[in-house]
Amino acid sequence: MSEGAYQRLWESSHVILQELLDQEQPLLEPVPYRERQSFQYRLASLYLHYLGLLRRFDTVYDQMVQPQKRRLLRRLLDGVAGRVLELKDELVRADLCENPCLDRVLQNLKLTPADLEVPIPKYFLLEQSTAVRERGLILAKILSRLEPESSQKSFIGMHRTEAIILVQKAERARQGRLRATFMREIRRDEEQDRRIREDGWHKFSQCQAAVTIQKVWKGYLQRKRTQQDRRTEMEFIGMLPSPNQVEHLSIISQACLWEDVRRLRQVEKEEEFQAAMVKAHDSLAETEGPDMKEKMKEQIRQWFIECQSVRMELEMQVQENKKKEQEKSKEKGKDEKKKNKKGKEEKAKKGEVDAVLQVLPSKCIPMISAGHEEYLNTWKNQCESIHPSQNYDSETLREEKRKEVELEIRIQKTPGKKTGKKKEKDLTPNRSVESLYEELVISGLLRKSESVALKDYVGDFQYLGSALSLAKKLPTPSLFDIRQNVALYAVLRLGSPDIHAMAPLIRSILLVGPSGMGKKMLVKAVCTETGANLFDLSPGNLLGKYPGRNGAQMMVHIVFKVARLLQPSVIWIGNAEKNFYKKIPKEDREMDPKRIKKDLTKALRLLTPGDRVMLIGTTSQPQLAEIRGLCRVYERILFMPRPDYASRCVLWKRMIEARGVQPTQHLDISALAKVSDGYTPGHILQAIQSMLSERRLLQLSKRPLVACEFLGQLAEAGSSIQGGGGVPEESVHPPRMALGAQERGLQDWYFKTPLGKKSVKHRMDQLEAEEAKLAKEKKKRK
Numbered sequence: 024m025s026e027g028a029y030q031r032l033w034e035s036s037h038v039i040l041q042e043l044l045d046q047e048q049p050l051l052e053p054v055p056y057r058e059r060q061s062f063q064y065r066l067a068s069l070y071l072h073y074l075g076l077l078r079r080f081d082t083v084y085d086q087m088v089q090p091q092k093r094r095l096l097r098r099l100l101d102g103v104a105g106r107v108l109e110l111k112d113e114l115v116r117a118d119l120c121e122n123p124c125l126d127r128v129l130q131n132l133k134l135t136p137a138d139l140e141v142p143i144p145k146y147f148l149l150e151q152s153t154a155v156r157e158r159g160l161i162l163a164k165i166l167s168r169l170e171p172e173s174s175q176k177s178f179i180g181m182h183r184t185e186a187i188i189l190v191q192k193a194e195r196a197r198q199g200r201l202r203a204t205f206m207r208e209i210r211r212d213e214e215q216d217r218r219i220r221e222d223g224w225h226k227f228s229q230c231q232a233a234v235t236i237q238k239v240w241k242g243y244l245q246r247k248r249t250q251q252d253r254r255t256e257m258e259f260i261g262m263l264p265s266p267n268q269v270e271h272l273s274i275i276s277q278a279c280l281w282e283d284v285r286r287l288r289q290v291e292k293e294e295e296f297q298a299a300m301v302k303a304h305d306s307l308a309e310t311e312g313p314d315m316k317e318k319m320k321e322q323i324r325q326w327f328i329e330c331q332s333v334r335m336e337l338e339m340q341v342q343e344n345k346k347k348e349q350e351k352s353k354e355k356g357k358d359e360k361k362k363n364k365k366g367k368e369e370k371a372k373k374g375e376v377d378a379v380l381q382v383l384p385s386k387c388i389p390m391i392s393a394g395h396e397e398y399l400n401t402w403k404n405q406c407e408s409i410h411p412s413q414n415y416d417s418e419t420l421r422e423e424k425r426k427e428v429e430l431e432i433r434i435q436k437t438p439g440k441k442t443g444k445k446k447e448k449d450l451t452p453n454r455s456v457e458s459l460y461e462e463l464v465i466s467g468l469l470r471k472s473e474s475v476a477l478k479d480y481v482g483d484f485q486y487l488g489s490a491l492s493l494a495k496k497l498p499t500p501s502l503f504d505i506r507q508n509v510a511l512y513a514v515l516r517l518g519s520p521d522i523h524a525m526a527p528l529i530r531s532i533l534l535v536g537p538s539g540m541g542k543k544m545l546v547k548a549v550c551t552e553t554g555a556n557l558f559d560l561s562p563g564n565l566l567g568k569y570p571g572r573n574g575a576q577m578m579v580h581i582v583f584k585v586a587r588l589l590q591p592s593v594i595w596i597g598n599a600e601k602n603f604y605k606k607i608p609k610e611d612r613e614m615d616p617k618r619i620k621k622d623l624t625k626a627l628r629l630l631t632p633g634d635r636v637m638l639i640g641t642t643s644q645p646q647l648a649e650i651r652g653l654c655r656v657y658e659r660i661l662f663m664p665r666p667d668y669a670s671r672c673v674l675w676k677r678m679i680e681a682r683g684v685q686p687t688q689h690l691d692i693s694a695l696a697k698v699s700d701g702y703t704p705g706h707i708l709q710a711i712q713s714m715l716s717e718r719r720l721l722q723l724s725k726r727p728l729v730a731c732e733f734l735g736q737l738a739e740a741g742s743s744i745q746g747g748g749g750v751p752e753e754s755v756h757p758p759r760m761a762l763g764a765q766e767r768g769l770q771d772w773y774f775k776t777p778l779g780k781k782s783v784k785h786r787m788d789q790l791e792a793e794e795a796k797l798a799k800e801k802k803k804r805k
């Protein structure tokens with residue numbers, strides 16, 4: 024796309040933004056509780072529109088070259104991202120559920136589930152790439168120093184004789200297989216010869232022979248043609264990838280190349296702009312600075328004189344008014360008391376006070392509005408031909424710098440105020456961050472995170488959300504919802520300091536789901552998408568480290584200190600239930616899993632907006648924990664049930680493709696999705712990995728994949744996980760039933776959490792109200 028195209032995209036985005044800003048004011052007005060549905064609908068529609076706007080601003084900010092426009096775009100982008108997070112919070116409050124159903128709104132607005140995907144601004148990684156790379160290098164350096172010992176340990180030697188026997192075995196097996204194939208061919212030839220000898224040659228006339236050959240040939244041709252037609256039809260309706268994908272890929276890679284070129288130009292123009300800013304500042308301070316100072320002094324003097332006279336007048340008036348009011352208030356007091364009494368009695372008579380729904384005032388809207396104004400005043404009508412090379416605009420630069428210089432001079436005249444924020448006690452005042460960082464790496468509390476993109480967390484949308492709600496069934500979150508919530512709660516907040524400071528503060532989330540649901544994968548994805556450090560405070564990882572009460576305090580202190588200084592950071596606690604055990608099991612007593620509970624709670628409370636540190640807990644057995652303590656530490660709880668049919672379809676397809684295999688029409692993905700009901704993505708992945716061995720991959724050209732080949736592996740994957748760590752009494756059941764029971768347990772637990780409780784209560788109230796209504800109608804008919 025050209026600069027002009029991005030400019031047009033920016034322009035059209037502001038038309039949408041204007042419409043959205045117009046809808047903001049009415050949303051602030053309180054709405055009676057009975058209009059809850061329309062309130063939710065308005066919120067959802069606004070949320071979807073802002074998401075679209077976020078996508079647009081991200082594209083424009085990523086590709087626009089002009090440095091001043093980029094600065095404004097960045098503010099707009101962060102503001103809109105913050106507003107998306109605010110609206111998500113409002114939606115959760117209104118729907119009493121972490122994954123409100125948006126399918127109906129989506130349909131009404133003629134959008135697709137792809138429009139619901141949360142875009143992760145590209146600048147999160149692009150603009151901090153050097154910092155992240157440097158930190159990665161330091162980590163790799165420290166780890167490489169530690170590595171030799173572990174690599175020596177993992178190598179298991181083999182005796183020479185054993186090795187020779189192994190090679191001999193393999194060679195004999197190979198020769199045996201060759202001989203068997205050879206013998207099979209000889210026997211087949213002999214059998215054919217024998218049959219010909221016994222039957223004798225069938226004699227054809229010339230005409231008969233020609234007809235037979237034609238029959239075979241025409242049949243072959245027709246089959247080929249039909250196959251081709253079928254393929255074309257499937258490609259046309261989008262059920263098969265088109266054959267000219269190579270061409271398509273080359274177009275995409277060329278577009279990516281152009282995008283990179285534009286990013287390089289951005290850097291060039293930014294450097295020029297930085298230099299110009301310094302120059303403009305210095306020259307303004309030198310030429311206009313003294314005049315500004317004089318003017319300011321004069322203004323202050325004038326203001327002082329005016330204030331003095333106004334104050335005196337006001338004081339006189341106040342004294343007069345006081346006298347009058349004292350007299351009046353005596354009389355009024357008697358009347359009001361009577362009125363209040365009456366009002367209260369009337370309300371009590373009506374029975375209840377009508378509850379209202381209201382959106383909280385936004386922190387982001389003022390920033391977005393200011394950005395929108397600036398766009399309208401400065402950039403909207405600016406003709407592109409003025410700056411065809413995307414150079415900075417010197418007039419606007421001087422204007423901005425003038426304000427900055429003025430502000431600097433003003434600050435020189437008024438002494439700065441001291442902030443009264445209390446500082447937390449530093450237990451390691453004499454240590455440098457580098458040495459603390461190294462200590463954490465050596466003790467294994469700071470780990471290298473594997474690189475995983477959030478989009479690789481595969482899963483489809485819940486298409487039946489509203490239909491289920493109408494049928495009074497609680498829709499369970501889909502894998503798509505989970506990916507979306509992780510993007511909103513963790514990635515967007517950790518990716519940018521400005522977004523973090525504006526958005527509602529979330530310090531911790533807990534991922535709850537059966538083993539193999541991808542909880543650890545999501546933690547890694549958050550680190551990858553934001554370039555965050557990964558601290559591991561899992562109880563199993565703390566065994567024997569920083570012993571004693573003081574040790575635990577010091578450990579938590581160092582982790583949070585380094586996490587904050589080198590933000591963004593993720594502090595991960597696997598098996599999070601162990602920190603809050605109701606009763607510590609014998610096998611876990613040695614690790615004393617509850618020892619960091621107190622310090623963790625305290626340290627979390629000290630995180631404020633702008634501290635991009637997030638605690639992410641993962642658990643598959645939350646029932647073992649004391650629920651109040653767990654819910655106090657983890658502010659948001661994301662329940663991850665097993666994938667539904669739609670998600671399983673995408674999972675099978677994408678996971679097979681990831682092994683380098685393009686599924687053909689011989690492979691019935693839908694059947695695989697049906698039989699894998701009750702299995703987690705981890706099980707499906709395990710089945711695919713053990714089925715698609717190197718040998719099977721080599722055979723693909725001759726023997727295409729079919730669905731039934733996976734069944735054995737799938738059954739094994741389910742049963743092996745169950746045998747490894749499952750609950751003993753469940754192991755007698757087939758895996759599907761047992762897993763279902765485990766899931767129900769998790770769901771029951773979720774309904775005991777604060778939000779779960781509210782949601783259940785709300786739905787019960789709704790049911791009761793409807794039943795009462797029906798009963799009334801019945802009575803009337805009688």
Ligand SMILES: Nc1ncnc2c1ncn2[C@@H]1O[C@H](COP(=O)(O)OP(=O)(O)OP(=O)(O)O)[C@@H](O)[C@H]1O
Nearest residue numbers: 479480481538539540541542543544643704705708
């Ligand atoms: N939605 C998904 N898309 C792609 N891969 C997935 C998905 N969910 C899980 N996986 C894969 O399944 C495997 C198991 O996932 P992971 O170890 O993250 O699960 P977990 O929930 O943390 O399990 P546990 O509770 O046992 O620790 C990983 O290889 C992960 O990449």
